[in-house]
Amino acid sequence: MTDFPKDHNDPAVGGIAADRLRSIIERTERLEEERKALSGDIKDIMTEAKSAGFNVKVIRQIISIRKREPADVEEAETLLDIYRRALGM
Known part of the structure; x- marks a missing residue:
């Protein structure tokens, strides 16, 4: 079993810049949500096109x-x- 540091607020845990890592992950998550929303919009447009006979x-x-x-x-x-x-x- 791996022992993790007790202080999760340490800015550089195990040589990793936690704030930078968190920022990268959160930005990626936001973009994935945007992509999901855009995919839904594209699906709606294709449904509209199909309804119009295309x-x-x-x-x-x-x-x-x-x-x-x-x-x-x-x-x-x-x-x-x-x-x-x-x-x-």
Whole structure:
């Protein structure tokens, strides 16, 4: 069993800056909560899109494509076209 220091208020327990560690953890927790809220907002938007008759899967593909560099998108589309033709599609 590990013996932990009795004084939890010591600013540098075991060589660790406790205040800095606490700050990092708390900031990360806040960002995770924000991410959770944003994910819910995105889900709501996709539900709205689906209700309006849009294909959510295609919308997600478009969003993914818009994040990429145009040259990378063009190369991928060219290869896809070549592969389709090779397969007679």
